Amino acid sequence: MNKITITGGHQIAGSIQASGAKNAVLPILAATIVGQGESHISRVPHLHDVTTMNELLAQMGARLTVDHHADITINTDHLSNQTAPYETVKSMRASILALGPLVARYGTAKVSLPGGCQIGARPVDLHIKGLQAMGAKIEVVDGYIHATCDRLKGNRIVMDKVTVTGTENILIAATLAKGETLIENAAIEPEVVDLAKYLKAMGADISGEGTSKIYIQGKDQLTGTHHAVMPDRIEIGTFLVAAAITGGSITIHNSCNDDLDAVFDKLTETGASVETTTDTVTLNMHGKRPQPVDIRTAPHPAFPTDMQAQFCALNAIAEGTSVITETLFENRFMHVEELNRMGANIHVEGNQAIIKGVDHLSGAPVTATDLRASASLVLAGLAAQGQTEVHDIHYIDRGYEAIEEKMNQLGAKIIRS
Numbered sequence: 001m002n003k004i005t006i007t008g009g010h011q012i013a014g015s016i017q018a019s020g021a022k023n024a025v026l027p028i029l030a031a032t033i034v035g036q037g038e039s040h041i042s043r044v045p046h047l048h049d050v051t052t053m054n055e056l057l058a059q060m061g062a063r064l065t066v067d068h069h070a071d072i073t074i075n076t077d078h079l080s081n082q083t084a085p086y087e088t089v090k091s092m093r094a095s096i097l098a099l100g101p102l103v104a105r106y107g108t109a110k111v112s113l114p115g116g117c118q119i120g121a122r123p124v125d126l127h128i129k130g131l132q133a134m135g136a137k138i139e140v141v142d143g144y145i146h147a148t149c150d151r152l153k154g155n156r157i158v159m160d161k162v163t164v165t166g167t168e169n170i171l172i173a174a175t176l177a178k179g180e181t182l183i184e185n186a187a188i189e190p191e192v193v194d195l196a197k198y199l200k201a202m203g204a205d206i207s208g209e210g211t212s213k214i215y216i217q218g219k220d221q222l223t224g225t226h227h228a229v230m231p232d233r234i235e236i237g238t239f240l241v242a243a244a245i246t247g248g249s250i251t252i253h254n255s256c257n258d259d260l261d262a263v264f265d266k267l268t269e270t271g272a273s274v275e276t277t278t279d280t281v282t283l284n285m286h287g288k289r290p291q292p293v294d295i296r297t298a299p300h301p302a303f304p305t306d307m308q309a310q311f312c313a314l315n316a317i318a319e320g321t322s323v324i325t326e327t328l329f330e331n332r333f334m335h336v337e338e339l340n341r342m343g344a345n346i347h348v349e350g351n352q353a354i355i356k357g358v359d360h361l362s363g364a365p366v367t368a369t370d371l372r373a374s375a376s377l378v379l380a381g382l383a384a385q386g387q388t389e390v391h392d393i394h395y396i397d398r399g400y401e402a403i404e405e406k407m408n409q410l411g412a413k414i415i416r417s
């Protein structure tokens with residue numbers, strides 16, 4: 001079941017429900033480590049990365065149950081093994097999020113350095129520096145980060161770069177530190193805010209989340225609680241592009257529209273009409289071919305790098321030329337070569353992709369290289385003439401819940417084999 005075949009040329013039409021956000025649920029599951037007693041996490045998306053995080057926590061000694069809605073009840077009171085092994089961190093970089101919570105609650109952590117990653121080098125120096133500034137002793141030995149401390153101490157931490165999981169690691173750790181922590185140049189991504197919401201419900205004292213300065217007054221203890229995970233803005237964006245690239249229409253329920261301004265603006269520029277209510281978004285392309293849109297990825301609220309590959313596919317069939325600039329990850333254009341195999345005319349120069357829109361794409365065998373690259377190939381396949389086979393599709397299950405079911409419900413023709 002590692003390949004999907006898409007018969008292109010079917011317009012997307014209909015409605016779906018957005019799933020919970022991968023990039024919110026992963027830090028939240030890691031953060032269960034700082035709470036005593038049980039936490040109950042609902043609206044958990046059924047994703048491979050969630051299974052991996054559950055396995056990681058279970059290996060450490062967490063008691064965890066997943067019910068038939070995929071909601072998770074978890075108790076991390078007796079973790080006997082504070083290790084995130086290479087095998088897990090290699091397949092899911094978000095395992096690095098165990099570092100801050102483990103050292104904050106258990107005073108010790110051994111977390112593998114993330115392996116060489118396809119989309120870029122992705123160092124974790126800022127995670128390490130932040131924890132060191134709070135008093136953790138950190139050594140990197142044989143590819144593992146070993147962190148120890150008696151109790152972390154609050155400090156002022158100025159992040160050199162805006163880092164999402166770096167901010168999350170420090171934020172979680174600071175909730176149990178002694179005294180105040182100030183994170184400056186913090187990431188303001190909505191998933192950081194959702195994490196803070198969960199931590200506050202556990203009793204943490206946090207203010208400023210969603211701005212570049214987060215203040216945390218450390219507590220002696222936090223208590224497990226209930227939290228419903230926010231919607232996945234990248235899944236929502238991807239399905240909107242699916243409608244746009246096929247000239248179709250879609251309504252997505254359970255949408256977090258305030259978090260999607262940059263994506264909505266670009267979709268509107270392509271010629272789509274985008275309308276919102278409190279928690280739905282409707283896009284209609286009215287059968288038109290997209291206009292080209294220039295894009296520059298940057299931290300929130302600018303255009304998200306996790307939507308870059310999908311817009312490469314959309315621009316590939318646009319009526320004209322566009323330039324996409326990727327500013328976050330140095331190797332995030334691997335989908336380009338595969339899109340070109342389908343007849344796209346895209347040329348990469350440094351961190352820019354110059355895309356000359358073509359009349360149509362043609363189905364071809366292609367290979368997925370990472371999560372959003374696989375999404376872009378599926379989108380291209382929806383619009384292409386003929387059949388597209390996307391190989392190594394397992395990447396897509398890291399971040400999209402039941403993607404072919406959802407797409408087929410909207411009129412796509414996708415088979416997994």
Ligand SMILES: CC(=O)N[C@H]1[C@@H](OP(=O)(O)OP(=O)(O)OC[C@H]2O[C@@H](n3ccc(=O)[nH]c3=O)[C@H](O)[C@@H]2O)O[C@H](CO)[C@@H](O)[C@@H]1O
Pocket residue numbers: 022023026093094120121122123124125126127128161162163164165166299305306328329
């Ligand atoms: C699980 C999760 O939430 N993943 C998201 C998170 O990844 P992730 O948190 O890994 O991405 P970061 O925000 O940390 O990366 C931003 C930039 O900072 C650099 N950097 C980061 C940390 C560090 O210690 N040193 C350093 O130099 C990175 O190489 C990159 O160039 O944010 C990315 C940027 O929005 C998204 O693409 C990912 O989907």
Ligand SMILES: C=C(OP(=O)(O)O)C(=O)O
Pocket residue numbers: 023092093094119306371372399
């Ligand atoms: C890059 C991504 O995820 P991760 O940070 O988990 O690799 C992504 O969601 O597009």
